[in-house]
Amino acid sequence: MDNNQLTRFDNAKIIDIITKIPHLTENDIHELSLKVASDDVEIRKIALEKITQSQIAQHDLMTIMGELTALNKQGMYVKSKQTIKTGSGTFEIEMKGGDTKLIIPVLIILSVVIIAALVIVFWK
Amino acid sequence: MDLQSNLADKPKRFSTYFYIENEFFTADRETLRKITDLYYDLYGYGPHKYLIDTYHSWKSGYVSTSGQTMGRIIECVPRFLSDEKRFFILKNELIYFIETLHQKQQNKNATPFEINTLFENYAAQIENFNQSNLPYMVGKRIFTSEEIEQFLLVCKYVLLERLNLSYMQVQNDLILFKNKISKVNSGVFKASYHVDFLNSKIDLSNINDFHFDFTKLKQQEIIPNGTYKQFAEQYILEEFMQMNFSAKEGDVNYFVKSKDLDFFLDQYHQTKTKKNEAILTSEFIGEGGQLYLILEVKSLKKLRISFAYSVTRIFAYCLIIAYFINANHNSKYKTSNQPTVITMLLISIMSVSYLLYKEIMFLKNLKLDLKKYG
Numbered sequence: 001m002d003n004n005q006l007t008r009f010d011n012a013k014i015i016d017i018i019t020k021i022p023h024l025t026e027n028d029i030h031e032l033s034l035k036v037a038s039d040d041v042e043i044r045k046i047a048l049e050k051i052t053q054s055q056i057a058q059h060d061l062m063t064i065m066g067e068l069t070a071l072n073k074q075g076m077y078v079k080s081k082q083t084i085k086t087g088s089g090t091f092e093i094e095m096k097g098g099d100t101k102l103i104i105p106v107l108i109i110l111s112v113v114i115i116a117a118l119v120i121v122f123w124k
Numbered sequence: 125m126d127l128q129s130n131l132a133d134k135p136k137r138f139s140t141y142f143y144i145e146n147e148f149f150t151a152d153r154e155t156l157r158k159i160t161d162l163y164y165d166l167y168g169y170g171p172h173k174y175l176i177d178t179y180h181s182w183k184s185g186y187v188s189t190s191g192q193t194m195g196r197i198i199e200c201v202p203r204f205l206s207d208e209k210r211f212f213i214l215k216n217e218l219i220y221f222i223e224t225l226h227q228k229q230q231n232k233n234a235t236p237f238e239i240n241t242l243f244e245n246y247a248a249q250i251e252n253f254n255q256s257n258l259p260y261m262v263g264k265r266i267f268t269s270e271e272i273e274q275f276l277l278v279c280k281y282v283l284l285e286r287l288n289l290s291y292m293q294v295q296n297d298l299i300l301f302k303n304k305i306s307k308v309n310s311g312v313f314k315a316s317y318h319v320d321f322l323n324s325k326i327d328l329s330n331i332n333d334f335h336f337d338f339t340k341l342k343q344q345e346i347i348p349n350g351t352y353k354q355f356a357e358q359y360i361l362e363e364f365m366q367m368n369f370s371a372k373e374g375d376v377n378y379f380v381k382s383k384d385l386d387f388f389l390d391q392y393h394q395t396k397t398k399k400n401e402a403i404l405t406s407e408f409i410g411e412g413g414q415l416y417l418i419l420e421v422k423s424l425k426k427l428r429i430s431f432a433y434s435v436t437r438i439f440a441y442c443l444i445i446a447y448f449i450n451a452n453h454n455s456k457y458k459t460s461n462q463p464t465v466i467t468m469l470l471i472s473i474m475s476v477s478y479l480l481y482k483e484i485m486f487l488k489n490l491k492l493d494l495k496k497y498g
Contacts, residue, residue: 021361023354032361039369047376053387054380058387065391069398087380089407090415091388097400097423112436116443 011036050087055082059090072097138216140261141194144201147209149183155204162200168272171196195264206262214275222279225253232324234444236298236334239326243291246322249342250284254462262455274350281346282363288341289367290321293374293412295338301415302331302387308392311496312420319413328415340420374411381415388417395421427490430466441480448473 018024018032061084071078080095151159164172171193181187189197202210229246253277261267298317305313315328346357388406395402402421407414448469 010234011368014364017364018361021357023357032365035365037369039365043369043372043376046373047379050376050380051383054384054387058490061391072398086384088377088384088409090450092392092405093385093395093402094405095402096401097398097402101179109432109436112440116440119443119447123447 002104011040052087053085054087057086060084061091061093128200136336137220138215140213141198144198145189145194146198148201151201151204157205158195159200162203163196166200167196198266199264207351210267211275211352214352215355215359218272218275218279222253222283225249226283230323232322234326236326236328236331236336239294239298240337240339242319242322242324243287243294243341244339246287247284249341250280250287251405253280271351274348275352275356277346278348278356278360279343284344284358285363285367286321288343289371290319290412291338291341293410294319294370295336296374296378297381297410297412298326298328298331298336300382300387300410301328302325302334302336303380304389305417306312306332308332308389308419309496314418316416317410317413318416321412328420354384359373366467377409378411381410384408388419392419392421401426415496420497424494424497426496427497431487431494434483434490438480438483438487441476441483444476445473445480450477 006009012018014036018036024032027109061082064080065084067082068078077097081094082090083092087089126225135152146310148156148159160175163175175193178187200376202213205213229249234242260261262269262272294317296303301317305315310332313329318324319326319328321437346360347358350356355420384406385408388404392402395404400421401423404419404421405417407416451469
């Protein structure tokens with residue numbers, strides 16, 4: 001199975017089965033062949049709809065992610081949740097990120113170290 | 125009525141009783157005469173007269189037929205139905221019993237190790253299935269046992285073909301997923317796969333540690349024969365047309381799913397490189413079922429900072445415990461109320477020890493996370 005392209009729909013096998021069945025009149029065979037062709041059209045329609053849906057969803061998500069990245073670069077902390085409907089289902093991304101002013105935790109760590117040192121010094 | 129729609133849903137059971145009753149009341153004059161003549165031959169003058177006298181009341185609904193009378197009508201009417209209608213009754217009755225077999229194979233939870241067993245067991249059940257429970261139809265001479273057996277073989281053949289198709293589609297879906305997810309660390313994602321045909325769930329969270337070794341299910345040939353050969357062939361053809369459509373639709377779903385999965389994993393990798401935190405959840409409709417996937421991205425920077433915090437807190441707790449222990453032995457703090465002070469010190473030591481223990485557990489989890497997401 002090739003991931004990168006849809007294989008051509010091969011109806012030879014099913015047409016072969018239809019023609020080999022006895023008791024089918026010419027009219028029956030014709031009707032069944034039409035049904036096979038009609039199913040093909042239906043499948044192609046389904047394929048186009050799903051592929052289009054996926055492409056639209058991917059484009060929309062990439063646009064939003066681009067805007068979020070721009071916000072991150074401006075130094076903002078961003079929290080977002082996106083849900084999109086693709087051709088094969090749904091996709092949800094819950095994200096948070098950005099500049100969280102990391103100097104504050106560094107200061108806190110330094111303070112704790114200083115306090116610990118003071119305790120040791122004045123312990124005696 | 126076809127097998128696929130029945131296997132998907134749970135429709136009401138076909139009623140031979142109501143079907144034959146309807147045929148009886150809508151029979152043309154000639155057929156009705158033949159039915160009543162047979163009724164006379166089998167049951168005598170009295171029942172026959174009762175049948176003729178009450179027929180119109182039954183037909184209009186003023187009076188309902190008794191069980192005994194209806195049983196007699198069921199014995200007579202099918203002999204004058206066309207082969208097509210008789211086959212219709214046989215088909216619907218047998219499909220009901222095939223459905224009961226199918227329902228028993230549903231709603232299971234399995235691991236990737238058990239996939240082959242799941243399908244092989246079902247195939248074995250199909251092969252051994254003989255419970256059509258239609259001897260009453262043989263007794264009433266509606267069908268012969270050979271006719272029932274022949275069509276049962278046809279139904280089993282069709283069910284086995286559907287099982288084979290589902291198995292092949294599930295294999296394609298799982299192999300595709302394994303190939304795509306192989307670049308992601310185990311433990312970072314949770315995944316499960318719902319097999320449509322079996323309405324069963326397979327846990328795929330450890331798929332990277334598993335090597336698929338699919339077997340081949342038994343396939344059988346069938347040559348319909350007997351009274352209903354033509355109808356059986358028609359039935360097989362209808363089922364094949366549906367399976368052909370399902371297979372093609374599966375191909376489309378496979379292709380679209382592959383593209384969507386690529387995009388999903390691409391978003392995961394991009395989020396990882398941006399050092400953001402994210403939870404990505406998705407469902408994909410594949411060939412033979414639905415894949416549910418949750419991927420988590422954690423910021424390594426935040427994990428490392430949390431690690432540093434945790435180490436600092438552990439150091440601080442150790443210092444505090446050391447201080448309390450020292451205070452307990454230090455004569456400077458001896459007072460008249462020594463037992464109370466000692467008790468309070470001990471309680472303080474135990475509380476801080478508990479906090480220390482929690483902090484060590486937290487640190488262990490952080491270490492695991494760093495290994496997982498690093």
